[in-house]
Amino acid sequence: MAPGFFPIPPTFRDKVVRAFGTKSEAWLRELPQAYGSQSGKGSQSMDRPYLILQVAASADGRISIAPNRTMFEDMADPRLTTTMVGADLWREVRESINAAHPLQADILGSASLVKEGRTPKPPGSPAPLDRLAGDRGALYQDFLPEEVVGRAGHEGWLVIVDGRGRVRGGFKGTPDAPGWHALHLVSRAAPPEYLAFLRHTGIPYLVSGEKRVDLPAAMGKLRSKLGVENALSTAGGRLNGALLRAGLVDEIHIIVAPVVIGGFETPSLFDSPDLRPGEWPTRLTLLKAGARADGRVWLHYRVGT
Ligand SMILES: NC(=O)c1ccc[n+]([C@@H]2O[C@H](COP(=O)([O-])OP(=O)(O)OC[C@H]3O[C@@H](n4cnc5c(N)ncnc54)[C@H](OP(=O)(O)O)[C@@H]3O)[C@@H](O)[C@H]2O)c1
Numbered sequence: 001m002a003p004g005f006f007p008i009p010p011t012f013r014d015k016v017v018r019a020f021g022t023k024s025e026a027w028l029r030e031l032p033q034a035y036g037s038q039s040g041k042g043s044q045s046m047d048r049p050y051l052i053l054q055v056a057a058s059a060d061g062r063i064s065i066a067p068n069r070t071m072f073e074d075m076a077d078p079r080l081t082t083t084m085v086g087a088d089l090w091r092e093v094r095e096s097i098n099a100a101h102p103l104q105a106d107i108l109g110s111a112s113l114v115k116e117g118r119t120p121k122p123p124g125s126p127a128p129l130d131r132l133a134g135d136r137g138a139l140y141q142d143f144l145p146e147e148v149v150g151r152a153g154h155e156g157w158l159v160i161v162d163g164r165g166r167v168r169g170g171f172k173g174t175p176d177a178p179g180w181h182a183l184h185l186v187s188r189a190a191p192p193e194y195l196a197f198l199r200h201t202g203i204p205y206l207v208s209g210e211k212r213v214d215l216p217a218a219m220g221k222l223r224s225k226l227g228v229e230n231a232l233s234t235a236g237g238r239l240n241g242a243l244l245r246a247g248l249v250d251e252i253h254i255i256v257a258p259v260v261i262g263g264f265e266t267p268s269l270f271d272s273p274d275l276r277p278g279e280w281p282t283r284l285t286l287l288k289a290g291a292r293a294d295g296r297v298w299l300h301y302r303v304g305t
Contacts, residue, residue, distance in 0.1 A: 003112055005287070023041065023201055023226070024243050025165070028255070031119040042055060043101070043229045043230060046223070047220055047223060047224070048216070048220050048222070048223050048248060049104070049105060049219060049222055049223050049228045049229055049231035050101055050160060050229060050231070050250050050251075051074050051219070051229055051231050051232075051233060051243065051248050051249050051250050051251075052101060052230070052232050052249075052251040052252070052253065053086065053098050053232075053234075053235075053243070053244075053249055053251070053252045053253065054090075054093055054233070054234050054253045054255075055234070055235075055240065055252075055253070055254055055255070055256060055269060056084055056099065056231055056254075056255040057084075057254055057255070057258045057268075057269050058084060058256075058260055058261045059238055059257070059258060059259065059260050060260045060261060060262060060268075061228075061268045061269045062260075062262070062263065062266050062267065062268055063075055063192075063236055063237055063267050063268060064261075064262035064266060064267045065079055065080045065261060065266070066237065066266055067185075067265040067266055067267065068111075068112065068115055068116055069115075070110045070113055070115060071108075071111060071113065072113075081117070081169045081257060083240065083257060083258075083259045084232065084259055085259040086269060087253055088100035089292065089296060089298065090092055090255065091281075093255060093298060094232070095252075101168070101230040102157060102230060102256045103230050103231065103232050104155070104156045104157065104159045104226075104227070104228045104229060104231065105158075105159050105222060105228045105230075105232070106156065106157070106158055106159065106180070106232050106233075106234060107159040107160075107161065107229035107231055107232065107233040107234070107235055107239070108158075108160055108233075108234060108235050108239075109160075109161045109166060109235040109236055109238065109239035110160065110161060110163070110164070110166050111165075111166050111236060111238065111239075112232055112235060112236050113160065113167050113169070114115040114166045114167055116130050125168075126168040126169075126170075127196060128144060129168075129191070129193035129196075129197055130143060130195055130196060131192065131193065131195065132192050132193045136192035139192045139195040139196060139199070140188055140195070140207050141190075141207065142205065142206050142207055142214065142221070143195070143198065143199055143204055143205050144200065144204050144206075144225065145204060146228075147202075148202060148204050149204060149226070149251030151181075153178065153179050154178075154181070155179030155180055156179065156180045157180070157181060157183040157219075157222075157226065157296040158180050158181065158182045158183065159181070159182075159183050159184075159185060159222070159231070159234070160182060160184050160185070161185045161213050161215075161239055162183075162184050162185065162186055162190070162192065162213075162220075163187040163189060163209065163211070163212035163213045164187070164212070165186055165187075165189075165190030165191050165195070166198065166286050167184065168194070170199060170201050170203070172201070172202070172203060173282070176188065182203050182204075183203070183204045183206070183226075184198060184204075184205040184206075185205070185206050185208070185213045185218045185254055186198075186205050186206070186207055186213065187207070187208065187209040187210060187211060187212050187213050187214070188207065188209065188211075189211050189212065190208075204223070206218055206221045206225070208221065209224075215242055215243060215246045215248060216246055216247075216248060219231075219248055220290060226230065230236075233249075234270075235273035236267050237267045237268050237269055237270055237272075238267070238271045239270070240269065240270055241269075241270040241271045241272030242272060242275065244270055244282060244303070245272045245273070246271065249303050250302070250303055251287075251298070251300070251301065251302055252299075252300070252301045252303065253286065253297075253298065253300050253301075254269065254299045254301075255296055255297070255298055255299075256297045256298075256299060257295070257296050259291055259296035279280065281305050282303060283304060284302065284303060284304075285304065285305055286299070286300070286301055287300045287301060287302055
């Protein structure tokens with residue numbers, strides 16, 4: 001057991017049996033299905049990547065300092081960096097995930113990179129794309145150029161979920177991680193001009209869904225077309241919420257910082273549609289919990305029981 005971790009407390013199941021007696025065991029047998037348990041399938045037998053979430057949150061579950069901010073703004077804001085995001089623990093968590101499940105994809109959502117609905121565009125925004133003439137249909141085929149997909153030294157994909165085709169920075173990767181290359185997940189709502197831009201820039205993309213990315217289909221393609229067995233989402237609450245609701249998440253690592261941010265619109269860990277009558281909370285199994293001297297707590301859960 002890693003230093004700083006204390007033994008796993010009794011599970012929910014143990015507690016219920018102790019409180020209500022062994023008759024409750026019959027009820028408990030029904031529980032994993034009622035709560036949408038994912039029964040811990042190994043990545044080998046899956047038709048999608050084994051998906052792990054890593055996120056830093058305040059004690060009230062906020063993941064940003066205010067609504068509609070990009071990660072660049074958040075990372076530059078001392079109100080957040082001095083209280084919540086510590087690169088040391090973030091790196092340690094990632095390394096522990098990578099040691100257990102060697103990562104081949106790191107997933108982010110478009111709203112972490114581009115603001116919603118900003119007009120006029122801020123200075124430095126890319127110029128509007130020229131209208132495209134001719135056949136656009138071919139653009140809505142997956143674009144996986146061999147010179148990128150088959151290149152020597154490939155290690156993983158920096159995956160950007162960008163259903164509407166808004167991320168126009170042309171980012172392909174960073175010099176300090178040359179084995180990692182950008183790849184976009186788009187939907188059929190992405191403008192053809194944007195897809196032409198990705199092709200021209202040499203950024204691979206996978207197409208799924210009509211108005212937004214069909215997350216199960218896109219995850220299936222990451223596995224079947226690119227062989228991604230293990231993926232990490234370092235996204236915000238809406239993408240992580242959608243992944244969780246779609247039953248695509250296997251493990252969750254949360255770094256809880258000893259601060260409260262509050263707010264009605266400030267992004268939180270899982271911003272997803274309210275549960276409908278008859279729907280149940282997603283059950284988690286605590287695998288590890290470790291407190292640090294600075295007050296941060298690292299929680300590691302498996303999704304399901
Ligand atoms: N504390 C942390 O660890 C951490 C980590 C990451 C980000 N953040 C912060 O979180 C904030 C952004 O969070 P966010 O939740 O607004 O953005 P986000 O994680 O980027 O989520 C929005 C993305 O999810 C997609 N999406 C949402 N619902 C979907 C669905 N049902 N099906 C398919 N795709 C769906 C959106 O698609 P479209 O592209 O089609 O709109 C968009 O790409 C930023 O302030 C950032 O700094 C914090």
